[in-house]
Amino acid sequence: MDVFVQQVINGLVLGSMYALVALGYTMVYGIISLINFAHGEVLMVGAMVAWTVATTIPPGTMPGWLLMIVAMLLAMVVCAALNFTIEKIAYRPLRNAPRLAPLITAMGMSLLLQTLAMIIWKPNPKPFPQLLPPEIYFLWEDGPVITLTQVVILVVTMVSLAGLLWLVNRTKLGRAMRATAENPRVAGLMGVRPDHVISATFIIGAALAAIAGVMWAANYGTVQHSMGFLPGLKAFTAAVFGGIGNLTGAMVGGVLLGLIEAIGAGYLGELTGGVFGSHYVEIFAFIVLILVLTLRPSGLMGERVADRA
Amino acid sequence: MTSKKNSFIVFLIAAVALLALPLIAAQFGQGWVRIMALALLYVLLALGLNIVVGYAGLLDLGYVAFYAVGAYMYALLASPHLAENFESIKAAFPNGLHLPIWVVIPLAATIAALAGVLLGAPTLKLRGDYLAIVTLGFGEIIRVFMNNLEHPVNITNGPRGISQIDPMTLAGVSFGKPLEVLGFSVPSVALYYYLFLVLVVGSVVVCHRLETSRIGRAWMAIREDEIAAKAMGLNTRNLKLLAFGMGATFGGVSGSMFASFQGFISPESFTLMESVMIVAMVVLGGIGHIPGVILGALLLAALPEVLRYVAGDVQNLTGGRIDAAILRQLLIALAMIAVMLLRPRGLWPSPEHGKAAVAVK
Numbered sequence: 001m002d003v004f005v006q007q008v009i010n011g012l013v014l015g016s017m018y019a020l021v022a023l024g025y026t027m028v029y030g031i032i033s034l035i036n037f038a039h040g041e042v043l044m045v046g047a048m049v050a051w052t053v054a055t056t057i058p059p060g061t062m063p064g065w066l067l068m069i070v071a072m073l074l075a076m077v078v079c080a081a082l083n084f085t086i087e088k089i090a091y092r093p094l095r096n097a098p099r100l101a102p103l104i105t106a107m108g109m110s111l112l113l114q115t116l117a118m119i120i121w122k123p124n125p126k127p128f129p130q131l132l133p134p135e136i137y138f139l140w141e142d143g144p145v146i147t148l149t150q151v152v153i154l155v156v157t158m159v160s161l162a163g164l165l166w167l168v169n170r171t172k173l174g175r176a177m178r179a180t181a182e183n184p185r186v187a188g189l190m191g192v193r194p195d196h197v198i199s200a201t202f203i204i205g206a207a208l209a210a211i212a213g214v215m216w217a218a219n220y221g222t223v224q225h226s227m228g229f230l231p232g233l234k235a236f237t238a239a240v241f242g243g244i245g246n247l248t249g250a251m252v253g254g255v256l257l258g259l260i261e262a263i264g265a266g267y268l269g270e271l272t273g274g275v276f277g278s279h280y281v282e283i284f285a286f287i288v289l290i291l292v293l294t295l296r297p298s299g300l301m302g303e304r305v306a307d308r309a
Numbered sequence: 310m311t312s313k314k315n316s317f318i319v320f321l322i323a324a325v326a327l328l329a330l331p332l333i334a335a336q337f338g339q340g341w342v343r344i345m346a347l348a349l350l351y352v353l354l355a356l357g358l359n360i361v362v363g364y365a366g367l368l369d370l371g372y373v374a375f376y377a378v379g380a381y382m383y384a385l386l387a388s389p390h391l392a393e394n395f396e397s398i399k400a401a402f403p404n405g406l407h408l409p410i411w412v413v414i415p416l417a418a419t420i421a422a423l424a425g426v427l428l429g430a431p432t433l434k435l436r437g438d439y440l441a442i443v444t445l446g447f448g449e450i451i452r453v454f455m456n457n458l459e460h461p462v463n464i465t466n467g468p469r470g471i472s473q474i475d476p477m478t479l480a481g482v483s484f485g486k487p488l489e490v491l492g493f494s495v496p497s498v499a500l501y502y503y504l505f506l507v508l509v510v511g512s513v514v515v516c517h518r519l520e521t522s523r524i525g526r527a528w529m530a531i532r533e534d535e536i537a538a539k540a541m542g543l544n545t546r547n548l549k550l551l552a553f554g555m556g557a558t559f560g561g562v563s564g565s566m567f568a569s570f571q572g573f574i575s576p577e578s579f580t581l582m583e584s585v586m587i588v589a590m591v592v593l594g595g596i597g598h599i600p601g602v603i604l605g606a607l608l609l610a611a612l613p614e615v616l617r618y619v620a621g622d623v624q625n626l627t628g629g630r631i632d633a634a635i636l637r638q639l640l641i642a643l644a645m646i647a648v649m650l651l652r653p654r655g656l657w658p659s660p661e662h663g664k665a666a667v668a669v670k
Contacts, residue, residue: 035438093650099437100368101653104592107585108645115638119630229581233449236442279457286446293439294431 006144007266008259013150013219015258016157020212021235022242022250023164024205030181030245031201034091037106040232041113042083042206046075046213047128047223048121054129064131068218071131075210083206084199092195110229117225125224128217153215160211161251164204168247173200181245234261234285241292243302252300260284327506331499342498346570348610349505350563355590355606356512356599357559362588363597364525365552366532368441370584371428371448375421375557377455377579379564381465382417384574387475394463407475414565421561422554424451429553433546436535448584455576470575477504477569484569501570508566512559516599519555528552529597589641593648595655604657609644613637 021043028036050071057067090109094102135148168174176197179187184194216231217223238257242249265278292299334341354376361369385391386408392399398406428447432440459467476485476497484500519525527548530538539545568574586609594605613633620633631639648656 033438035442090646090650094653097649097653100592100596101649103368103438103441104589105646105649107588108642108649111582111585111638112642112646115635115642118635119627119639122630233442233445237446240439240442275461277457277460280453283446283450283453286443286450289446290431290443293435293443297434297439 002143003266004263005139007262009144009146009150011259011262012255013153013258014262015238015255016154017212017216017219017254018231018235018238018258019251019254020157020160020208021231022238022254023161023247024209025236026239026242026244026247026250027177027201027205029239031177031184031198032091032095034102035106035236036091036205037103037232038086038109038113039205039209040228040230040235041110041117042079042209042228043213043216043231044117044223044225044228045082045113046079046210047217047227048117048225049075049078049210050214050217051121051126051128051223054131059129064133068131068214072211072214075214076207079206079210079213080203083202083209087199087202092198110232114225114229121223121225123225125222128221128223130221131218149215149218153219156211156215160208164208165247167204173197177201230282237285237289240289240299243299246299246301249299249301256300257285257288260288328503331502335496335499339496339498342496342502344611344614346498346502346505348607349502349509350567350570351587351590351610352509352603352606353505353512353563353566354560354587355594355602356509356516357556357563358587359591359597359599359602360516360519360528360559361552361556362591363602364520364532365528365549366436367549367552368437368588369444369553369556370441370581370588371444371446371451372556372560372587373579373581373584374428374448374451375425375560376564376567376583377451377576378421378424378557379417379561380568380574380579381455381471381564382420382561383413383565383568384471384474385464386413386416387569388471388473390466390471390473410477410479410569414562417565418558418561421564422558425553425555425557425560426550428557429550433549445581445584448579448581452576452579452581455579465576468576470573470577472573474568474572474574476572477501477566479504501566505566508562513599513603520599524548524551586641589645593644593655595657595659598655598657598659601655601657601659605655608656609641612640612644616640 021039024039024042025036028034028039053071053074054067057070062070086109090105091102094105132149132152136145137148137151138145168177176187176192177200179190179192180194180197187197188194212231213228216227234257235254238253239250240253241257242251242253261281261284264284265281268276268278268280331342331345334345354372357375358369358372361367361372386406387410388406391406392402428444432443435443455465456468458465459469465471476483478484482488482500484504485497487497488495488500527538527543530541530543531545531548535545567578571578590605590609591602592605593609594603595601616636617633620631620636623631623636624633652658
């Protein structure tokens with residue numbers, strides 16, 4: 001029982017980070033039908049920027065939590081600017097090109113960002129400083145634990161998600177985004193400027209990915225140039241799982257995927273008598289992806305036809 | 310069009326040049342021959358992927374999985390690994406399994422083809438981006454298995470990989486040591502070069518015949534408009550599976566070649582990066598166009614080696630931050646972006662069917 005509850009907690013934390021990244025995928029895919037392979041790298045850049053901030057500001061100049069906020073804000077700004085630029089130079093010129101072309105530039109972009117990060121920050125993994133107090137809370141005596149960092153992650157995620165939902169459902173920009181996702185040309189006729197909306201989408205997605213990146217770094221305690229790719233892929237899986245183009249779906253998909261992975265990691269070895277270790281958890285996301293796409297291609301909450309290709 | 314006589318002369322010159330190339334390159338060191346042999350291996354891989362992506366329009370990002378399956382099949386059957394780890398095999402073959410290549414290569418090709426069909430089956434309904442991401446996932450699944458199948462039974466030896474793989478033996482001639490012909494000594498790498506060259510020429514012929522065959526036309530019809538193709542009575546399911554299987558066979562054969570050439574394999578060689586590289590070769594060169602694909606493969610395979618000469622200076626200039634490997638990745642990434650922006654249909658696109666190069670719609 002303790003193990004189960006512990007893994008549920010870990011899964012919720014992991015899943016909430018997937019959810020934040022998945023939103024960026026699902027918004028971009030919903031509007032311009034592009035798998036932005038470089039989105040995972042945006043998470044990595046966010047973590048790297050935060051690491052730079054946290055290690056260059058001498059300790060003691062400000063309390064840890066304030067440093068965390070400063071690092072996160074700066075990471076969000078840098079990532080937003082980065083994603084805005086990427087869209088402008090690599091994706092926008094190809095909006096009417098054959099479908100394969102933007103996909104290849106996206107993969108190229110992912111590789112480029114990883115390589116640049118390797119040049120700027122060196123390839124070795126770096127420890128991420130402990131900014132928040134390393135407190136641990138027991139749910140009950142000798143029971144499952146939750147760290148303060150994990151609590152913060154859950155709270156920050158919920159606030160970000162609520163903010164995004166408010167933005168998309170209640171603001172003018174949100175309405176323009178929904179209209180563009182529905183039909184960019186008609187939206188254009190109604191006075192929406194699709195190019196601006198797409199840029200805004202990339203900026204918002206990047207800011208969410210940056211938040212996820214900083215929290216990822218804080219939770220696992222290391223940063224590296226290659227840290228973004230796998231979470232990126234899994235977040236895309238989460239987006240498909242929930243139904244691509246659907247914001248609530250991406251959140252639910254992310255959390256479910258996190259839970260599946262965490263619970264799997266906790267029980268896989270035991271269930272299979274040690275034949276399959278927890279290493280195999282890495283493939284859970286892909287198995288989920290294949291199952292979802294074959295059984296229910298529109299995802300859990302999607303109404304769009306997946307046959308859009 | 311050149312006349313028949315002219316094209317024969319061109320063919321003859323090309324043939325002599327290709328045959329003489331390793332002998333000339335050997336003057337500058339065996340390393341160059343090795344690079345050329347590896348480049349040919351990439352051509353083989355790119356031609357195989359071109360069947361899947363270029364002809365049938367199925368974007369496969371997990372192609373390296375079949376390469377890996379072929380390589381591991383060869384490695385397991387032509388090295389002492391299995392005998393060292395399984396008592397029953399040791400009892401039957403005290404010196405280790407060293408099956409002849411006429412058994413190993415067809416077996417590797419068949420298993421890879423089966424893997425291709427196995428991957429294809431659940432993804433038949435998917436197209437474009439979704440297919441790309443699922444195949445990518447499939448490649449990762451295979452890699453995770455390669456990395457972990459050493460426990461509880463040691464099949465792949467995990468991240469340490471399998472070594473002591475037998476060199477190719479053809480008609481009693483071992484490719485592992487130099488061959489004496491009429492007083493000349495042809496080194497081992499050159500032998501592999503010739504072997505790969507034969508395979509590439511054979512593959513080009515096969516691919517060309519496929520392209521103009523009924524099956525090839527059917528694939529292209531599916532690529533252009535699957536629903537229309539189905540309405541015209543094509544069995545799209547079988548045709549797609551066939552494309553996956555055929556492409557995977559190429560991958561499997563290339564993989565077994567790679568294993569025998571290197572004598573050692575590990576999961577390191579079969580990463581996602583490698584898959585992306587092969588896709589980049591096909592797409593940068595000119596998707597669905599054999600000369601374009603060959604050009605793309607040669608360019609991207611040769612690029613890193615040329616860089617070695619530049620890398621030293623760059624490394625000094627940047628205080629050691631950029632070495633050859635990083636520079637290579639950087640340039641591949643930039644090439645992928647720049648070529649797509651400037652020539653979305655590739656460097657040497659297929660001239661015949663303008664619209665056909667639009668792979669997924």
